[in-house]
Amino acid sequence: MIRLLNVSMMPPGVGQPVLRNLTLTVPQGEFRWLLGPSGAGKSSLLRLLTLETRPSAGQMDLLGVSVSQASRATLRNLRRRIGFVPQDYRLIGEWTVFDNVALPLRLRGASERDTRREAFAVLEWLDVAHLADKRPGTLSGGEQQRAAIARALIGRPEVLLADEPTNALEDAQARRLLATFQELVDMGTTVIVATHNEALVREAPATSIVLQDGTLAGADPQDGIAARRSDGT
Amino acid sequence: MSAPVSPGLRSGSLPLLVALMTLLAGLSLAGLTGVQTLAEGWAGAARNATTIEIPSDTPQLEDRTRALIQTLNKTPDVTTVRELSPQQVQTLLAPWLGQVSDSGHLTGLSLPVVLIVAHTGTPDLGKVVHEALPEAVVEEDRRWGERLNGLGSSLVACAWLAVSLIAAIAVLSVGMTVRRSVMAQRKAVEIVHFLGAGDVTISSRIAGRAALLSLAGGLAGLFFLSPVITMLARKLAPFSHDAGPAALPATTWQTMLASWWNTLHVLPRLLLEELGALPLIAACLGWLTAQTVVLVWLRRLP
Structure with missing residues (x-):
């Protein structure tokens, strides 16, 4: 479960907070779209949820851990339970696609045999297994994005966060990815996807977290969080 | 090759830096050991010897000298009493008293009798000699030994200071190289x-690489150090008490090797051990420095 209570975030050197008094709850095993115009604070919220930064104020609980007070070791263990597809892919250029994808499992101490089996399974599912030995720099944007998705999916994370995960994918691939996200949700993973792709949102109606100028732009009566349903209900 | 879980260290210059530091540290250690060995040798020799000088105008010089030698031989802790021959006394005094004549005598001077008494412990020879032959002058070489010891200690302290400075510079250089690599x-x-990689996971991979590169640099430094040390040892050999086999003239590579091997025997065992340990010390310093630098850098991340 993800729970934010009056969370604000003010990066160092910035005069005003990029997120203000954010209060929301996402129960475990649910899907949320993260919507809002550019500069609304979507990436900042994802940075908070991927533990790249801590809240400047307020209370944030992630998978039952209070992030504000957590030690470095606790945060490290928490990060291993989160999958993230960054908008800029963040693949390590000196490593092969396989090593990039295998990293989360290796960090969890999985055997090399299991790591290899799982990495190739997810690479094959995303049609990039033939690129396993290539360096990310030699791949197209779409191929890099699929490698980044593979790294986020491997080992079935408890929370999956994705920042514009379909912007370099073809429509069929994007739909297939959405189906995978739904499968993960069915298995108990919490999935939050930030996107500008309205067609995609219409295709998979779900509760949305809508941000505007660093605050929630609406209230969802069902779970009490400030949000709105993307299907208009 | 092990599966990567963290970036490694990128640094082509680290082995070269460490090689240079190893070379400098090795030279300082060689100097340190050389000074220590010479000072200890000289001080040891001086500490256990007393020189007795009997003026040439002493009445019944020969008889009383013989009596004194007998008395000294019976004194506890005295091991040997040696009377220098006139030729030896002339040679000894020549630098201060002038040219030796063609006949082998110092012109216009009658030479004293000089006795060198070797002993263990610290017998009061002054009292013994004064009772037996009041005209004799006793020169306790121990005092020279103490002065030599003092001089040796100062030089040793300077050499240690140099070694410490080199180690500090090495640590700084490795630290800056690692930091540059991390920033890159x-x-x-x-x-x-x-x-989710742990700080130690990240730092250990970089530190492991730094240790390997430092070890390689240390070995390279040692390789370039050995001919320099050999050459210095050959120059210093005449001053050493353990001069060992004489160096062979180096004409072919076989004689050069044989000469190098002979000179190795001249080097004190402690110095050889210290030099052998240098690459390992470099590796340990590299590892520790890299660990510290990376761990401190990682503290900036949440």
């Missing part, structure tokens, strides 16, 4: 950190 790979380090 900042994005990769951040990626593995945010995927």
Whole structure:
């Protein structure tokens, strides 16, 4: 479960907070779209949820851990339970696609045999297994994005966060990815996807977290969080 | 090759830096050991010897000298009493008293009798000699030994200071190199950190590489150090008490090797051990420095 209570975030050197008094709850095993115009604070919220930064104020609980007070070791263990597809892919250029994808499992101490089996399974599912030995720099944007998705999916994370995960994918691939996200949700993973792709949102109606100028732009009566349903209900 | 879980260390200059530091540290250690060995040798020899000088105008010089030698031989702790021959006394005094004549005598001077008494412990020879032959002058070489010891200690302290400074410079150089490498790979380090890699996992991989490169640099430094040390040892050999086999003239590579091997025997065992340990010490310093630098850098990340 993800729970934010009056969370604000003010990066160092910035005069005003990029997120203000954010209060929301996402129960475990649910899907949320993260919507809002550019500069609304979507990436900042994802940075908070991927533990790249801590809240400047307020209370944030992630998978039952209070992030504000957590030690470095606790945060490290928490990060291993989160999958993230960054908008800029963040693949390590000196490593092969396989090593990039295998990293989360290796960090969890999985055997090399299991790591290899799982990495190739997810690479094959995303049609990039033939690129396993290539360096990310030699791949197209779409191929890099699929490698980044593979790294986020491997080992079935408890929370999956994705920042514009379909912007370099073809429509069929994007739909297939959405189906995978739904499968993960069915298995108990919490999935939050930030996107500008309205067609995609219409295709998979779900509760949305809508941000505007660093605050929630609406209230969802069902779970009490400030949000709105993307299907208009 | 092990599966990567963190970026490694990128540094082509680290082995060269460490090689230079090893070379300098080796030279300082050689100097230190040389000074220590010479000072100890000289001080040891002086500490256990007393020189007795009997003026040439002493009445019944020969008889009383013989009596004194007998008395000294019976004194506890005295091991040997040696009377220098006139030729030896002339040679000894020549630098201060002038040219030796063609006949082998110092012109216009009658020479004293000089006795060298070797002993263990610290017998009061002054009292013994004064009772037996009041005209004799006793020169306790121990005092020279103490002065030599003092001089040796100062030189040893300077050499240790030099070694410490070199170690400090090496640590700083390795630290800056590691930091530059981390900054160059900042994005990769951040990626593995945010995927859940522990600080020690990241730092250990970089430190392991730093240790390997430092070891390679240390071995290279040692390789270039050995001919320099050999050459210095050959120059210093005449001053050493353990001069060992004489160096062979180096004409072919076989004689050069044989000469190098002979000179190795001249070097004190402690120095050889210290030099052998230098690459390992360099590796340990490299590892520790890299660990510290990376761990401190990682503290900036949440």
